[in-house]
Amino acid sequence: GTNNLPDCSNMCHEASGRALTAALGTGKGTVDLKDWEATDALFILGVNVASNAPRMLTSLTEAFDRGAQVVHINPFIEAGATKAIIPHDFLDMATFHATRTSTLDLQVRVGGDMALLRGMAKAVLEQAKTDPKAIDSQFINRHTVGFEEYRALCEATPWEELERQSGLSRADILKAARIYTDADRSIISWCLGVTQHEHGVDTVREIVNLLLLRGNLGREGAGPSPVRGHSNVQGNRTCGIDHRPEPEFLDRLAEVCKINPPRDHGLDTIGTLQAMNRGDVKVFIGMGGNFALAVPDSPFSYEALRNCDLTVQVSTKLNRSHVVHGKEALILPCLARTDKDHQRGGVQSTSVEDSMSMVHLSVGMKRPASKHLLSEPAIISGMARAALPASPTPWEWYIEDYDRIRDTMSEVLDGFEDFNRRVRLPLGFRIKQPARELIFLTESGKAEFSSAKLADVVPAPGMLALGTMRSHDQWNTTIYSDNDRYRGIKNLRELVFMNEDDMRERGISEFDPVNIVATAKDGSHRYLDGYLAIPYDMPRGCAAGYMPEMNVLIALCDYSTQSDQPLMKHVKVHITAAT
Numbered sequence: 001g002t003n004n005l006p007d008c009s010n011m012c013h014e015a016s017g018r019a020l021t022a023a024l025g026t027g028k029g030t031v032d033l034k035d036w037e038a039t040d041a042l043f044i045l046g047v048n049v050a051s052n053a054p055r056m057l058t059s060l061t062e063a064f065d066r067g068a069q070v071v072h073i074n075p076f077i078e079a080g081a082t083k084a085i086i087p088h089d090f091l092d093m094a095t096f097h098a099t100r101t102s103t104l105d106l107q108v109r110v111g112g113d114m115a116l117l118r119g120m121a122k123a124v125l126e127q128a129k130t131d132p133k134a135i136d137s138q139f140i141n142r143h144t145v146g147f148e149e150y151r152a153l154c155e156a157t158p159w160e161e162l163e164r165q166s167g168l169s170r171a172d173i174l175k176a177a178r179i180y181t182d183a184d185r186s187i188i189s190w191c192l193g194v195t196q197h198e199h200g201v202d203t204v205r206e207i208v209n210l211l212l213l214r215g216n217l218g219r220e221g222a223g224p225s226p227v228r229g230h231s232n233v234q235g236n237r238t239c240g241i242d243h244r245p246e247p248e249f250l251d252r253l254a255e256v257c258k259i260n261p262p263r264d265h266g267l268d269t270i271g272t273l274q275a276m277n278r279g280d281v282k283v284f285i286g287m288g289g290n291f292a293l294a295v296p297d298s299p300f301s302y303e304a305l306r307n308c309d310l311t312v313q314v315s316t317k318l319n320r321s322h323v324v325h326g327k328e329a330l331i332l333p334c335l336a337r338t339d340k341d342h343q344r345g346g347v348q349s350t351s352v353e354d355s356m357s358m359v360h361l362s363v364g365m366k367r368p369a370s371k372h373l374l375s376e377p378a379i380i381s382g383m384a385r386a387a388l389p390a391s392p393t394p395w396e397w398y399i400e401d402y403d404r405i406r407d408t409m410s411e412v413l414d415g416f417e418d419f420n421r422r423v424r425l426p427l428g429f430r431i432k433q434p435a436r437e438l439i440f441l442t443e444s445g446k447a448e449f450s451s452a453k454l455a456d457v458v459p460a461p462g463m464l465a466l467g468t469m470r471s472h473d474q475w476n477t478t479i480y481s482d483n484d485r486y487r488g489i490k491n492l493r494e495l496v497f498m499n500e501d502d503m504r505e506r507g508i509s510e511f512d513p514v515n516i517v518a519t520a521k522d523g524s525h526r527y528l529d530g531y532l533a534i535p536y537d538m539p540r541g542c543a544a545g546y547m548p549e550m551n552v553l554i555a556l557c558d559y560s561t562q563s564d565q566p567l568m569k570h571v572k573v574h575i576t577a578a579t
């Protein structure tokens with residue numbers, strides 16, 4: 001009886017989902033790996049490919065080798081952006097032969113992507129005045145709304161403003177635009193460098209605007225392609241884990257499962273922490289993850305968790321959230337996805353969705369660490385039965401054979417017809433994406449241009465825009481070593497990457513300890529002292545360091561009004577030499 005479903009989408013790709021739903025009526029990308037193989041130009045924004053999406057390196061090098069243009073847009077020149085040693089290519093590794101992967105690197109300022117994208121659109125529209133083929137007028141007329149307003153907005157935005165906000169020269173923006181108009185088919189791909197910002201939704205919509213101008217949608221080799229994180233980030237929304245569920249979904253759930261699901265919107269991650277602190281949330285159940293460490297404002301969030309009457313962690317591995325807990329606490333170890341899951345109906349499998357909306361079965365092969373471990377579905381259904389003894393839902397029957405859960409899903413969820421058969425196909429199946437067929441489930445029934453005001457992202461004098469990110473040897477909150485291989489860092493996490501001129505201006509030399517003071521939207525301050533300054537090739541006014549340590553700098557009130565995502569890539573900080 002609750003839609004309180006905080007999840008890591010709230011910190012990850014909420015902005016992408018909201019923007020794509022508003023623009024195209026589908027909250028996901030429309031391209032798959034085949035499109036990556038066919039495209040003429042790839043624009044990659046805000047992803048550390050080499051460390052966080054290594055599988056993408058193979059696609060990038062293949063694309064580059066076949067002559068496709070690859071443009072990286074990132075304040076950092078990341079290793080994967082210039083050359084790549086494909087992790088699975090042992091021969092290359094042995095000879096240390098690296099493949100080039102980029103035609104152009106554009107070092108935008110932190111948060112400057114929207115201005116760059118609009119600048120590219122402006123250039124495309126300027127080119128269209130003498131070269132009508134620069135835009136796809138037929139596509140625009142037939143499939144979109146809002147074009148004239150968007151064109152007027154681009155024309156009215158002066159180049160000086162686009163240069164100032166993006167941190168790039170007009171010449172560089174024109175270069176990117178030229179690559180875009182020269183390409184018959186383009187894909188734009190992005191990750192957290194775009195989403196974890198105040199104007200993340202506007203920026204993803206600007207990505208769609210740019211794609212629509214040249215009809216880069218609904219055909220092979222073209223379209224938007226968010227790089228998603230956890231498999232649950234892509235899978236959970238598909239399956240209805242959403243604190244703002246659609247009425248149509250709830251209607252079908254009610255009909256098929258004969259329940260009366262609550263209609264009110266529930267709490268997301270930020271909302272949950274606020275409610276815990278007010279004392280309005282009594283029980284927290286964590287199905288995986290490391291909530292305490294992954295969320296912003298660590299001291300405040302620890303207090304929020306400690307305020308709960310009961311916290312429950314269902315996990316495969318111990319983590320900080322097991323020791324930052326409510327008045328009562330349970331740790332429920334569970335089977336991992338790689339473990340063999342025996343139930344009455346035999347060995348069970350779960351289904352997973354990947355970044356390209358492909359769904360396939362995952363069967364665990366390993367012997368479980370203990371015969372007492374339960375699977376996650378068994379834990380959920382056990383909790384349900386204990387809490388609702390008279391529930392007519394056949395909880396135990398579902399757990400005997402997970403195909404039964406999938407049969408119910410196929411009745412409730414669009415695109416899951418015949419689920420059990422299709423999920424067993426050798427490569428699984430691709431979830432139907434209406435926008436790919438040029439069917440737009442938007443209010444207008446068309447793809448919608450947006451005409452948002454350009455965000456002001458230039459830091460106030462003396463301030464820096466600090467982004468928090470992962471090192472190489474890290475999986476979110478799990479740190480495997482203190483090295484960050486491709487950025488040349490060994491044995492150090494308590495660091496802050498800075499532009500050399502910004503350091504000089506502050507009298508800071510390499511490895512000097514510094515004090516960091518963050519200023520939140522509400523004017524409050526948060527501090528981190530003694531971190532070591534590391535000069536790095538990045539634009540002035542920007543800084544960067546590692547999550548989750550730097551979550552102490554991010555105030556709970558510092559979330560985007562567009563997506564409710566914490567501003568993990570744009571913390572306003574002062575950095576001074578430690579005294």
Ligand SMILES: Nc1nc2c(c(=O)[nH]1)N[C@H]1C(S)=C(S)[C@@H](COP(=O)(O)OP(=O)(O)OC[C@H]3O[C@@H](n4cnc5c(=O)[nH]c(N)nc54)[C@H](O)[C@@H]3O)O[C@H]1N2
Nearest residue numbers: 046047048052110111191192193229230469470474475476
């Ligand atoms: N090995 C490994 N793989 C992972 C993960 C992991 O922790 N470890 N995490 C998984 C998850 S859940 C996710 S969501 C993804 C995250 O994948 P990424 O999005 O690559 O994650 P981050 O490490 O936060 O890196 C952010 C990147 O964005 C850049 N950036 C920062 N600010 C801006 C900006 O304003 N504009 C642009 N254009 N770029 C910017 C940074 O320089 C950096 O390259 O990776 C997934 N894969």
Ligand SMILES: Nc1nc2c(c(=O)[nH]1)N[C@H]1C(S)=C(S)[C@@H](COP(=O)(O)OP(=O)(O)OC[C@H]3O[C@@H](n4cnc5c(=O)[nH]c(N)nc54)[C@H](O)[C@@H]3O)O[C@H]1N2
Nearest residue numbers: 008012288289290294314315316317319468476477547568
């Ligand atoms: N400052 C800052 N903060 C961030 C980010 C950032 O860029 N900057 N990124 C955000 C993003 S994109 C994300 S996705 C979140 C990630 O936040 P979380 O998902 O909360 O963090 P993880 O570190 O991935 O969680 C790892 C834990 O999950 C459990 N686990 C692993 N596999 C399983 C399983 O199969 N079943 C169960 N039940 N448990 C399992 C293990 O106990 C493990 O310790 O962090 C967010 N936090």
Ligand SMILES: [Mo]
Nearest residue numbers: 008012229230
């Ligand atoms: Mo994520």
